[in-house]
Amino acid sequence: MSPQKRKADRFVEHLEPLQKALEVYCRRCLSDANAVEDVLQSAIGNAFRDFDLFAEGTNFRAWIFRYVNLEIKATNRTFWAKSHASLIEEPEADDDWRLNFDEAHFDALLDSPDAVLQHCDEALAGAISLLNPLERSVLLLKAIGGFKYREIADIAGVPMGTVMSSLARARERLRHQLVEYGREHGLLSRPQTGKAAPHENETNDVENGEA
């Protein structure tokens, strides 16, 4: 067997179990839904070209996601540059929603998330598209790739602190969108009892061992 064939076999062996996750990640991340195959083609081609640099026994999953992520980033930039000729970068998502956060409906969402999530794949996709590019990547790398923070930091090329803050913001935004969707479509009912709010007195109870 030729060295090239051996390389191809090893590469495919690593790649096959990850194909579904890579494709789902790509579909969720790309601004242009028609670019999925081109992006994956290019990323996989580049990764195979560099496969000699991959150290066997290390984390292939994170390694291949890095290639796909780079390609997605480049494609999204091109897409935005074409469709918004006056903009250089994608606009940052605004924080206005924080002012109108509907806590009562959020409690209802916490009580029965499936009531909303079973009906809203399209709304979820829309909410994802409203995130800024880094928040979107970090959230999807966590959810679809199942990566640790340090792996996400490597893949996205950002510090770990940025990963943590981006993930927290992305989750908050997404939840807000779900609440809005659930409220507008009558999927959430306001809870009848008050919610469990954190209370400062707990500190003393805990410290005194009285709780």
Next chain:
Amino acid sequence: MSMNCEQTRQHWHLFHDSEGDAELHQRINEHLSMCPECARWFFQQSQLEEAVTETLRQGERTADMWDRISRRAVSTEPTAARSRYLLGGILVLAASMLIVVSLVFWNAADGSSRDLTTLSVGLHEKLATGREDVKFSSGSHIEIEEYLRRQVTFPVRCPPREDAGFHAAGGGVCKFDQAPVAYVVGQVGGQRVSVFIMSRESLSRFPEQQAALQRRQIVSQQRGDCEVVMGEVNENLVLVVGRVTTDQLDRVLKAYGSYHEHGPQVPPTHRASDPA
């Protein structure tokens, strides 16, 4: 120093994602064990996050597209050698027929080769009796987790916590019917117990267990003196094997990948299979 509710809730992301240091998790657990409101709040947050994650993960692999990508990106064939294609084609055809015939005979001789329970019990017995060496020996959950994460491409979570009665001793990797498997060995009540971890996708190779897990979230089976309890935990298919009671194995399975020691009774990570 203990944390108050506000401080505890600020660290939910780290707790939910199994990030941060062990001391932080310990302090959070201490607070949750004494504060039912926060325990409920953590449970609800995690439940919602798991439901969102599950929805985001939904999607199919487009076989045609991946075939095209593989052909173009990973092609090693020479471009202008039709005679070699022809010869290669004949050889591939002959090899395929040989493989098919071999597989038919092999399966006829060993009907259990695709039975996941039998495979896991077989390896557990070898590991427990020392006929198979454990590749990596350590009592540290973190060391075992890091070792396994370097060995396999699918996500692996931390070994079951000691408060579930499982005392880890090491780990390694192997294959069941060509599917990669990470395993953790340890003891429950003085008896050797093995935890086998696979990617959820691997389940499609084992029709009997796949059918069983479509009916129930957690399945118990027995082979000889060994009990096996299996279930899907997030992105993993997890089997716990040993000569102990199914309740003990069930407890270990539910503690897999969870740092949540004193919270609500139902961990949010164990889910039923997607319908076929």
